[in-house]
Amino acid sequence: MKSIITISREFGSGGREIGKKLADSLGIDFYDKELLEIASKESGITQELFVKHDENYTNSFLYSLVMGNYPVTPDGRINPELPLNQKIFLAQFDTIRSLAEKGPCVIVGRCADYVLKNNDNVINFFITGSMPQKRRRILERYDIEKNKVEDFIRKTDKRRASYYNYYTDMKWGEAKNYDLCINSSKTGVDGAVELMEAYIRIKESQ
Amino acid sequence: MKSIITISREFGSGGREIGKKLADSLGIDFYDKELLEIASKESGITQELFVKHDENYTNSFLYSLVMGNYPVTPDGRINPELPLNQKIFLAQFDTIRSLAEKGPCVIVGRCADYVLKNNDNVINFFITGSMPQKRRRILERYDIEKNKVEDFIRKTDKRRASYYNYYTDMKWGEAKNYDLCINSSKTGVDGAVELMEAYIRIKESQ
Secondary structure, eight states: OOOEEEEEEOTTSOHHHHHHHHHHHHTOEEESTHHHHHHHHHHOOOHHHHHHTTTOOOOOHHHHHHHTOOSBOTTSSBOTTSOHHHHHHHHHHHHHHHHHHHOOEEEESTTHHHHTTTOTTEEEEEEEOOHHHHHHHHHHHSOOOGGGHHHHHHHHHHHHHHHHHHHSSSOTTBGGGSSEEEEHHHHHHHHHHHHHHHHHHHHHTO | OOOEEEEEEOTTSOHHHHHHHHHHHHTOEEESTHHHHHHHHHHOOOHHHHHHHTTOOOOOHHHHHHHTOOSBOTTSSBOTTSOHHHHHHHHHHHHHHHHHHHOOEEEESTTHHHHTTTOTTEEEEEEEOOHHHHHHHHHHHSOOOGGGHHHHHHHHHHHHHHHHHHHSSSOTTBGGGSSEEEEHHHHHHHHHHHHHHHHHHHHHTO
């Protein structure tokens, strides 16, 4: 196994659990929120700020244009004049690239598929789910009223899509952006892992 | 194997070849353009008209609204006052449903996933491809100038998307609409068939 694996996922689809099981089965490292801690250490920006801005898009694009800010200074550092959310995105960007250089791993969310799109060794998975199963999963894990779950799921996915669509030139959740998209409600967590392993075996034998 | 299988596909992704191989391997019937001939026989509309309107959306929605046409008459027949493209869509709709009632089969395109969405035995696949491989496939099969291939591919997909988005309440190519989406350029035709068979085995054992 020589691939870097990215997993994008609908909220409640079990993407994190599936990614963790896949990483364990392949014997490689796994990064989801773990990535924020590393990016915080490498960038010197506090972890709290990473958590606050995590996959959360706030509109400072116009501000950035008006201020004429460039993301990277001529000597290759992140421009200190950039709005905070863009600095945080770029720090994650650097962390994702340095993790990918270290060797095979699984990275969940945070536009990792986009960041690594020029890397030939990357496999991009997208995990979806059917609403009844996503509802059940979220109710088991979050302290939330039953009648607010679907709204919570939709808003979280909308936030993830806005974040992705803002920072990339692609659209979150379009099948053509990914190598394999699986509805985990139909396969279960273990079935999804089995399909991903089959995919990796087939792709690496081409 | 008890499932009805629908395959939606980007133009040039090899969806038809993949679907045919899957049907042969499973020992079940296969319908792509074959469906038009059956729908023509069942509806009495000539096959030429089915071919002309095949996955081709023409905007008669407003006309239909203005005329106050209802798609089906009170006694369950297709309303003869409907614009032709809608009559053709509804005749295909009937054919797809009657094929699905007969037993397991593979149906390519023509909104079959939407038509059968309330049927529990349906598995919906979507096949994508990377542009260099799609270019190569189309150049091998169509008499077309090299510098016009990408435009031809984009326009054909746009037509398929318009047709699908017009007749359904879903969006063509969004991962969440399908059970499994595969980029066939990464797996090859046989690899895609292998993944689909693995998916069917996993889903039917749940």
